[in-house]
Amino acid sequence: MxxxxxxxxxxxxxxxxxxxxxxxxxxxxxxxxxxxxxxxxxxxxxxxxxxxxxxxxxxxxxxxxxxxxxxxxxxxxxxxLQVNQDWSVVVVGAGNLGIAISHYRGFQDRGFSIADVFDISPEKIGQRIGNYVVQPVGSMAEAIHDKGIKIAMLAVPAEDAQSVADQLVEAGVRAILNYAPININVPDHVQIQYIDPVTHLQRMTYYLEA
Amino acid sequence: MxxxxxxxxxxxxxxxxxxxxxxxxxxxxxxxxxxxxxxxxxxxxxxxxxxxxxxxxxxxxxxxxxxxxxxxxxxxxxxxLQVNQDWSVVVVGAGNLGIAISHYRGFQDRGFSIADVFDISPEKIGQRIGNYVVQPVGSMAEAIHDKGIKIAMLAVPAEDAQSVADQLVEAGVRAILNYAPININVPDHVQIQYIDPVTHLQRMTYYLEA
DNA sequence: TTGAGTTTGTGAAAGTTTCAACAATATTCA
DNA sequence: TGAATATTGTTGAAACTTTCACAAACTCAA
Missing domain, CATH: 1.10.10.10 (Winged helix-like DNA-binding domain superfamily/Winged helix DNA-binding domain)
Structure with a gap:
C-alpha cells in the first residue's frame, strides 16, 4: 500500500x-x-x-x-524512471553503427533525442547523417558541457572506447551506452550499459544442439 | 577439480x-x-x-x-558455448537496422556468418547490401530449411515481429535475436534474446539526477 | 631445498530474488 | 442484495546467487 x-x-x-x-x-x-x-x-x-x-x-x-x-x-x-522529460544524447562514432543509431526513429518517443554526432576521422567530419552534421571529437567536450548533456552512446572501435569514455566522463556525461564489444571502466557515479549482439548469440548457442 | x-x-x-x-x-x-x-x-x-x-x-x-x-x-x-564452429544466421528486415546488422564485420570472427537477408517489401527485394541481395520473405522458410539454419536476427517493425518469429520457428530456427522493441512469445525449445537500446537508456536515467 | 608469495577450486555462509499463498477489496450478474 | 469471480499487495518460505575464506598446489629466488 x-x-x-x-x-x-x-x-x-x-x-x-x-x-x-x-x-x-x-x-x-x-x-x-x-x-x-x-x-x-x-x-x-x-x-x-x-x-x-x-x-x-x-x-x-x-x-x-x-x-x-x-x-x-x-x-x-x-x-x-525519469523519462517523463526529454534527455539529450550524443552519439560518438559515425561509422556504420553510429549512422544506424543516428537514423533510428525509436528514441524520440521514449524519452531521448540525439543532439549531436561526433567522429574523430577527418573524412567523416562535416558529413550529413539525416538531420545531423558530424562534428569533430575535439569540439565534443564543449558541446556536452554547454548543452548539459548527461548521456552518450558510444559506437567507436573497441580500441578507442576506453579513451573516448574517459573524455565523455570528464566532459560531464553520467551515463554511457557502449556499443563497442569491450568492457570499459568508469567511476562509480557514472552508469554504463552494454550492447553487444554477439554475446547474446553466444549465450544462445550454448543451448542449441550441435 | x-x-x-x-x-x-x-x-x-x-x-x-x-x-x-x-x-x-x-x-x-x-x-x-x-x-x-x-x-x-x-x-x-x-x-x-x-x-x-x-x-x-x-x-x-x-x-x-x-x-x-x-x-x-x-x-x-x-x-x-559451441562457438568453435561457424553458425549460419539469417537477418530478417532490410530497413536501416537490418542494413546496419548486415554490414557489421564483428560477427564473423566470433562464430557467426550471415547467410541471407530477407524483407517483405517489394522495393527492398533485389537490393544489394554489401555481399547480399535482399530475398523475399516468401522464400525464407525454404532457405532456412535447406541450409539448416538455426539462428535468426529479427529487425522488422514491432508490429510484424511476432508473426515473423512464428514463421522462423516453423521453418526450423531455434534461436532468435530480436531487435524489435516488443516481447515475443516462442515455444520453450526456442531461445530468444532481446536488443533494445532504449530499455538500457531508461534503466540508466533512473539513477541520474534530474 | 626451503620459505615467501601466488592463485586455484570449493564448501559453507551470507545475501538476494522469486514464488506461492492468502486476506482484503472490487466487480459482475443473477 | 448477495454469491461468485477477479485481482491486488504482502508475507514468509524456497530457490538461487554471490562472497568468504582457506587448504592445496604451484613458482621463484635465495
Missing part, C-alpha cells in the same frame, strides 16, 4: 521497469484501458507475483479486483 | 561466459599468455571468486599459483 521511498530498490527491479513500460505502451496502442499483473506477465513471460511485487516498491498503483489503469501506470513508471 | 557435466549450469553463468571470452581474446591480442581470475575480474568488474566458481562448473581450467593459460581457456570456453 505504502510507497517505500526510503529503501533502495534493487537494480534488477529497475531493469524490468522499462520492459513493463514498453508492454504497457503497446497495450495502450491497442486501445486497452486496464490490464492486470497476469495479462502483463503472460506477455512478458514474467510471473504475475513478480510484477506486483516490483510495482509495489513504488506504491499501490493497482486496484484489487480490477487491475491497473494503463495510462496511470505508464505515467507513474515514466516518473520513476 | 572435476567437470560436473551431469548438473545443469545456471543460465546466469552461461550469460557471463561470452564476456569472459571477449575479455580473453582482447588479452590475447595484447600478446598476453596467462591471466588470473583477479586480472580478469578487474577488467570485467566481476569478483575473482565469481569467475573461479563460474569456470569450475566446467572443470579445472587453471593452475594454482599461476592462473589460466589464455589460449587454452579461450578454446575451452568456445567448446562450452
Amino acid at each position: 505504502s510507497a517505500k521511498s526510503a529503501e533502495t530498490i534493487p537494480d534488477i527491479v529497475i531493469g524490468r521497469l522499462p520492459l513493463y513500460l514498453r508492454a504497457l505502451r503497446r497495450l495502450q496502442q491497442d486501445d486497452k484501458q486496464v490490464t492486470s499483473s497476469q495479462e502483463l506477465g503472460k506477455r512478458l513471460d514474467i510471473s504475475s507475483a513478480q510484477i506486483r511485487k516490483d510495482l509495489s516498491h513504488f506504491g499501490g498503483f493497482g486496484k484489487q479486483g480490477t487491475g491497473y489503469q494503463i495510462e496511470f501506470l505508464i505515467e507513474r513508471l515514466q516518473d520513476v | 572435476s567437470a560436473k557435466s551431469a548438473e545443469t549450469i545456471p543460465d546466469i553463468v552461461i550469460g557471463r561466459l561470452p564476456l569472459y571470452l571477449r575479455a580473453l581474446r582482447r588479452l590475447q591480442q595484447d600478446d598476453k599468455q596467462v591471466t588470473s581470475s583477479q586480472e580478469l575480474g578487474k577488467r570485467l568488474d566481476i569478483s575473482s571468486a565469481q569467475i573461479r566458481k563460474d569456470l569450475s562448473h566446467f572443470g579445472g581450467f587453471g593452475k594454482q599459483g599461476t592462473g589460466y593459460q589464455i589460449e587454452f581457456l579461450i578454446e575451452r570456453l568456445q567448446d562450452v
Whole structure:
C-alpha cells in the first residue's frame, strides 16, 4: 500500500521497469484501458507475483479486483524512471553503427533525442547523417558541457572506447551506452550499459544442439 | 577439480561466459599468455571468486599459483558455448537496422556468418547490401530449411515481429535475436534474446539526477 | 631445498530474488 | 442484495546467487 521511498530498490527491479513500460505502451496502442499483473506477465513471460511485487516498491498503483489503469501506470513508471522529460544524447562514432543509431526513429518517443554526432576521422567530419552534421571529437567536450548533456552512446572501435569514455566522463556525461564489444571502466557515479549482439548469440548457442 | 557435466549450469553463468571470452581474446591480442581470475575480474568488474566458481562448473581450467593459460581457456570456453564452429544466421528486415546488422564485420570472427537477408517489401527485394541481395520473405522458410539454419536476427517493425518469429520457428530456427522493441512469445525449445537500446537508456536515467 | 608469495577450486555462509499463498477489496450478474 | 469471480499487495518460505575464506598446489629466488 505504502510507497517505500526510503529503501533502495534493487537494480534488477529497475531493469524490468522499462520492459513493463514498453508492454504497457503497446497495450495502450491497442486501445486497452486496464490490464492486470497476469495479462502483463503472460506477455512478458514474467510471473504475475513478480510484477506486483516490483510495482509495489513504488506504491499501490493497482486496484484489487480490477487491475491497473494503463495510462496511470505508464505515467507513474515514466516518473520513476525519469523519462517523463526529454534527455539529450550524443552519439560518438559515425561509422556504420553510429549512422544506424543516428537514423533510428525509436528514441524520440521514449524519452531521448540525439543532439549531436561526433567522429574523430577527418573524412567523416562535416558529413550529413539525416538531420545531423558530424562534428569533430575535439569540439565534443564543449558541446556536452554547454548543452548539459548527461548521456552518450558510444559506437567507436573497441580500441578507442576506453579513451573516448574517459573524455565523455570528464566532459560531464553520467551515463554511457557502449556499443563497442569491450568492457570499459568508469567511476562509480557514472552508469554504463552494454550492447553487444554477439554475446547474446553466444549465450544462445550454448543451448542449441550441435 | 572435476567437470560436473551431469548438473545443469545456471543460465546466469552461461550469460557471463561470452564476456569472459571477449575479455580473453582482447588479452590475447595484447600478446598476453596467462591471466588470473583477479586480472580478469578487474577488467570485467566481476569478483575473482565469481569467475573461479563460474569456470569450475566446467572443470579445472587453471593452475594454482599461476592462473589460466589464455589460449587454452579461450578454446575451452568456445567448446562450452559451441562457438568453435561457424553458425549460419539469417537477418530478417532490410530497413536501416537490418542494413546496419548486415554490414557489421564483428560477427564473423566470433562464430557467426550471415547467410541471407530477407524483407517483405517489394522495393527492398533485389537490393544489394554489401555481399547480399535482399530475398523475399516468401522464400525464407525454404532457405532456412535447406541450409539448416538455426539462428535468426529479427529487425522488422514491432508490429510484424511476432508473426515473423512464428514463421522462423516453423521453418526450423531455434534461436532468435530480436531487435524489435516488443516481447515475443516462442515455444520453450526456442531461445530468444532481446536488443533494445532504449530499455538500457531508461534503466540508466533512473539513477541520474534530474 | 626451503620459505615467501601466488592463485586455484570449493564448501559453507551470507545475501538476494522469486514464488506461492492468502486476506482484503472490487466487480459482475443473477 | 448477495454469491461468485477477479485481482491486488504482502508475507514468509524456497530457490538461487554471490562472497568468504582457506587448504592445496604451484613458482621463484635465495
